[in-house]
Amino acid sequence: xxxxxxxxxxxxxxxxxxxxxxxxxxxxxxxxxxxxxxxxxxxxxxxxxxxxxxxxxxxxxxxxxxxxxxxxxxxxxxxxxxxxxxxxxxxxxxxxxxxxxxxxxxxxxxxxxxxxxxxxxxxxxxxxxxxxxxxxxxxxxxxxxxxxxxxxxxxxxxxxxxxxxxxxxxxxxxxxxxxxxxxxxxxxxxxxxxxxxxxxxxxxxxxxxxxxxxxxxxxxxxxxxxxxxxxxxxxxxxxxxxxxxxxxxxxxxxxxxxxxxxxxxxxxxxxxxxxxxxxxxxxxxxxxxxxxxxxxxxxxxxxxxxxxxxxxxxxxxxxxxxxxxxxxxxxxxxxxxxxxxxxxxxxxxxxxxxxxxxxxxxxxxxxxxxxxxxxxxxxxxxxxxxxxxxxxxxxxxxxxxxxxxxxxxxxxx
Amino acid sequence: xxxxxxxxxxxxxxxxxxxxxxxxxxxxxxxxxxxxxxxxxxxxxxxxxxxxxxxxxxxxxxxxxxxxxxxxxxxxxxxxxxxxxxxxxxxxxxxxxxxxxxxxxxxxxxxxxxxxxxxxxxxxxxxxxxxxxxxxxxxxxxxxxxxxxxxxxxxxxxxxxxxxxxxxxxxxxxxxxxxxxxxxxxxxxxxxxxxxxxxxxxxxxxxxxxxxxxxxxxxxxxxxxxxxxxxxxxxxxxxxxxxxxxxxxxxxxxxxxxxxxxxxxxxxxxxxxxxxxxxxxxxxxxxxxxxxxx
Numbered sequence: 001x002x003x004x005x006x007x008x009x010x011x012x013x014x015x016x017x018x019x020x021x022x023x024x025x026x027x028x029x030x031x032x033x034x035x036x037x038x039x040x041x042x043x044x045x046x047x048x049x050x051x052x053x054x055x056x057x058x059x060x061x062x063x064x065x066x067x068x069x070x071x072x073x074x075x076x077x078x079x080x081x082x083x084x085x086x087x088x089x090x091x092x093x094x095x096x097x098x099x100x101x102x103x104x105x106x107x108x109x110x111x112x113x114x115x116x117x118x119x120x121x122x123x124x125x126x127x128x129x130x131x132x133x134x135x136x137x138x139x140x141x142x143x144x145x146x147x148x149x150x151x152x153x154x155x156x157x158x159x160x161x162x163x164x165x166x167x168x169x170x171x172x173x174x175x176x177x178x179x180x181x182x183x184x185x186x187x188x189x190x191x192x193x194x195x196x197x198x199x200x201x202x203x204x205x206x207x208x209x210x211x212x213x214x215x216x217x218x219x220x221x222x223x224x225x226x227x228x229x230x231x232x233x234x235x236x237x238x239x240x241x242x243x244x245x246x247x248x249x250x251x252x253x254x255x256x257x258x259x260x261x262x263x264x265x266x267x268x269x270x271x272x273x274x275x276x277x278x279x280x281x282x283x284x285x286x287x288x289x290x291x292x293x294x295x296x297x298x299x300x301x302x303x304x305x306x307x308x309x310x311x312x313x314x315x316x317x318x319x320x321x322x323x324x325x326x327x328x329x330x331x332x333x334x335x336x337x338x339x340x341x342x343x344x345x346x347x348x349x350x351x352x353x354x355x356x357x358x359x360x361x362x363x364x365x366x367x368x369x370x371x372x373x374x375x376x377x378x379x380x381x382x383x384x385x386x387x388x389x390x391x392x393x394x395x396x397x398x399x400x401x402x403x404x405x406x407x408x409x410x411x412x413x
Numbered sequence: 414x415x416x417x418x419x420x421x422x423x424x425x426x427x428x429x430x431x432x433x434x435x436x437x438x439x440x441x442x443x444x445x446x447x448x449x450x451x452x453x454x455x456x457x458x459x460x461x462x463x464x465x466x467x468x469x470x471x472x473x474x475x476x477x478x479x480x481x482x483x484x485x486x487x488x489x490x491x492x493x494x495x496x497x498x499x500x501x502x503x504x505x506x507x508x509x510x511x512x513x514x515x516x517x518x519x520x521x522x523x524x525x526x527x528x529x530x531x532x533x534x535x536x537x538x539x540x541x542x543x544x545x546x547x548x549x550x551x552x553x554x555x556x557x558x559x560x561x562x563x564x565x566x567x568x569x570x571x572x573x574x575x576x577x578x579x580x581x582x583x584x585x586x587x588x589x590x591x592x593x594x595x596x597x598x599x600x601x602x603x604x605x606x607x608x609x610x611x612x613x614x615x616x617x618x619x620x621x622x623x624x625x626x627x628x629x630x631x632x633x634x635x636x637x638x639x640x641x642x643x644x645x646x647x648x649x650x651x652x653x654x655x656x657x658x659x660x661x662x663x664x665x666x667x668x669x670x671x672x673x674x675x676x677x678x679x680x681x682x683x684x685x686x687x688x689x690x691x692x693x694x695x696x697x698x699x700x701x702x703x704x705x706x707x
Contacts (some may be wrong), residue, residue, distance in 0.1 A: 030642035030655055034425050036516030036524075036607040037634045038647040038654060040669050045656050 004127075006079035006390075013074040015068035024063040058358055061079050062407040069400035076393035088129035089377060093118050094170045094190075095136040096179040099356055100363030102157040103180075103200040111181040114195040116148035118176055118356050121191075122148055125377060137165055140305045141187070157356050174377045181259050181368035191375030197366040204361040206354055208267075214364045233270040234263035240272035242292070242330045248341060251401065267352040273297055278328050283310035287339035292331040297324055307347055312320050321353040424633065425648060426523025427515070427581040432574050433640060435530065439568070442698045443537050446705055489538045506547070507539040508597035511575075512604030514584035517629075517647040519605075522693050524629040525580035528699040530601045533571055535601055536562050538705065546566040547597065548574075549605075552584030583649050603627045605634075607649075611680035618684040625687040627658035627702065628677065632692050635670070636664050 005011065035041070078125040095101075101111040122132055126148070134145045138158050145151040165184040169192075174189040177183070180197050203220065205212035209228035213220050231253040238246060249270060253260060258267055285308060297314035299306075302324045308316035315326040333340060474483055474494035482496040509532050517525040532548055539546040540562055548560040548571060560574045586604055590613045593600070600617055606628050618624040632640070637658060644655045656662070674690050681688035685689050 028642060030644040031639065032644045032646050032653070033633065033639065034519045034648050035634055035645050036519050036605045036631070036647070036649070036706060038645055038652060039608070039653060039669065040673070041645050041656055043669065044653065044665050061506070343521060 002293050004081045010074060010077060010078040013077065014071070016074065016086060017070045020058055020067050020070060021063060024059060028060075049235060062404050065400050065407060067402040069404060071398045072393045072397035072400060074364065076390045076397055078212060080392045080393075082389065088131060089174055090129065091129040091131060091377075092170065092172070092175040093134045093150075094132060094165060094167060094177050095150070096165045096167075096177070097136045097138060097154075097158055097162045098164050098363070099157065099162065100180050100197070101195075101361040103198060103202070103359060105198045109155070109199045110195040111150070111178070112155060114178040114180070114193045117193050117195075118178055121176070121372075121374060125374075132166065135170070137312045138162060139303075143204060164354075171376060175375055179367075181363065182371075187373070187375075189376055189377070192371060192373045193367055194371040196368045196370035197363075199366045200359075202364055203355065203358045206358045206366055207368050211355075211358070212361075214361055219253060219361065227266070228257055228259065229267035230259040230261035230265040231268045231270075231352070232261040232263060232265035237263075237270065237272040240275060240328055241270060241325055242327050244330055244333060245325065245344070246270070249348070250345055252345055256352070258352075267321070269322050269350060271322055272328075273302060273324060273326055280331075281310060281315070283308065283315060284335060286343035288337040288343060289332075289334035291334065292369065293328045295326045295328065297326050316347075318347055323347065323351050332372065336377060419502060421503050424520050425518045426516035426520045426526055426632070428531035428595075429526050429575050429578070431533070431576065433531070433663050435533075435572075436568070438698065439534055439537055442534070442701070443541055446538060446701060455654065455689070456560045464493055471497060476635070479599055495516065505539075505542070505544040505599065506597040507535070507544045507599045507601065508593070509535055509546065510589065510600065510602045511550045512584065512586045512589075512602075512603075512606075513547065513550050513578055513580045513582065514604075514607075516585065516605055516607050517580040518648055519631045519634065520693055521631070524605055524631055524693045525697070527691075527693045527697060527700075529572075529575045531629075532575065532604055532699050533568060533699055534628075536571055538701070539599075541567075542601075549589070549593075550575075550578055551586050551589035552580070552582045553578050581648070590614055590617070593617060597622070599623050601625045601627065602663045603629065604676065605629055615680060615684040615686055623687065624681075624684070626677070626681055627700065627704070628674075628688060628690040629693050632694055635692050637666060657685045 082277050085328060095111065095115075097111075099116075102109050113386075123296070132146060132148055134147065134151055134154070136154060137144050139162070145154070164183065165179070166178070167177045167187070168185065170177065171187045171190045173189050175187075177187060177190055177192070178193045178195075180195045181191065182194050186192070195336065199214075201214050201216040203211045204214045207226065209224055211222055211224045213222050231249060233246070235250075250260065256350065258265065263269075272296060276295050278295050281294045282289065282291045284290055294315050296315060297317055299314060299317070304322065304324060305315035306314045306321035307314075307318050307323075308314070308327075317324045422583065471484060471487065484497055487493075487495045510533050511528050515589050517523070520526075524674060534548045536548060546562040548562070550558055550560075552680065556659065557651065560571055562568075564570060573639050586602075586606070588610050590602070590609075598621065600604050602614055602625070604627075606614075614626055615623060617639070640658050640660070640663070642655065643658050644653055646649060677690070678688055689700070
């Protein structure tokens, strides 16, 4: 257990109680007074001599209480903060992993610049035992890494296009947002590092076959060197997947302008898990139902986000570029058929791969100001009153002062 | 007195300094006290200092006055009541004995200062009454231990004499009283009487001689107000004693002081000597009014 002082300068006032005791001794020093009736005093004191000697250099109790009150007041003013390894701070650094963070200028990405500023700040505030956690969201999944510096693998652009980070979910003390142009709102409790950024040429829009490129001076339409894109599945997977789903996928691809390619598509691939025991299921969502056979997906083996679940089992998961489907033979597709099309169409739309180097024009154009706002860390440790002794010390100082005044009043009476 | 004490002890005033208005106060006070005294004596009231008297005339009798003062012969002759008024004998001699021991410097205000003012005022009254006034100072150097005034003698010389003396020595008033050897009809002793036995003074009281003891004490000696640790310093013996003074001790002190004063008062009363105790804060006019009567 260690103690940290919020206002250590206040500790210079610790001399006050000492001065008080010295002043009381100075006041209590005997005054030398002349008298012609010394014989009378001598007669009187001879009876009380021993009592007088015993009390000679005693500091009055009132002064001791007052000194203690001052001591408590000074400590309260200095605001002690006890902490131990178990109560150490946790600093959270929320990293924006959107494509614009990986734009480079003079060999340094916006993310790298923001991470350097964050590390410099951490080196100033971090105490031994404090924990530093870097956090980012990739494909909707929260990733956490501990360490003073940005994890090395986070310096490279994620394979899929990542949406803007929802920073408001992390508006907490001891938390720092790392972004380039900011989320468009200011944090209340968290800090903020805006790396800013100059204009970086590159693709700003992908229209599947053509791309719009920011040249640094103007926007220009160019042919996409990767082609319009395709959707696909392997023959093995095609045998295991419901025929209704494959038929819908072809319709969806034709409306989006994608071609079919085997065994994988450049934009989206439908995949079935390794065949295991099928079970009869009855499940559905968005107003449609599926009755037939299916096998559940093992989340540890199959990446992506859950999309279709029943009885605690997952049957469809998706990630950018891939949809994993555990559905097999269809016995009956029930409910609203149109809903089936809309529901799966939205999943396909969310899952097809956008080129990760496509960055919005606003982000490529840059022009954001660099900004650093440190988060509040003083209140970040704990909310327990017991670990804020300043309030208790102030209360003790007040009570002792009252006690001292009562004691002084009693003496006067 | 030791050098240390004079430098650090609070409340010592070993010198007399008469104020510019002192003579003016004296000249306005003395005629009043002399006239008043004659009236008082005529009325038969006694004051603290009464004694041998001299006939100076008659005045009409006022109802309620002592009939012993009535002149029966005059009543028979004139058929009107008259009383005799008297005055001190013209040949009377007064002796003022001032205690100039260091304890008289204790104040504030200093007892020595008031003693000086009283001595000059008494001398002025005595001269006014035609007495031969001898002022002796116990503790003064031998060559200047006595100052004699007659009628017409300038008071400023007495004042200068007293201003030249300091109350800063270890003096035995008892010894001075033993050596007094005076034939004066009245003896006024002005002192704090610290360490003095009443009998040593009252030995001078006899038929045809009146003794008057004026005891002066500093306010702090009459009623100590200071509390806490006090180092009492006796300027005469240079002894010091550290005492923690509290309310109880002050109460005990005041009780013992009253016992001491009572012993003096009783002793003086038994020997028909006048006695009074005053704080050094009291003006000399007030003391003399009480002492001589107005």
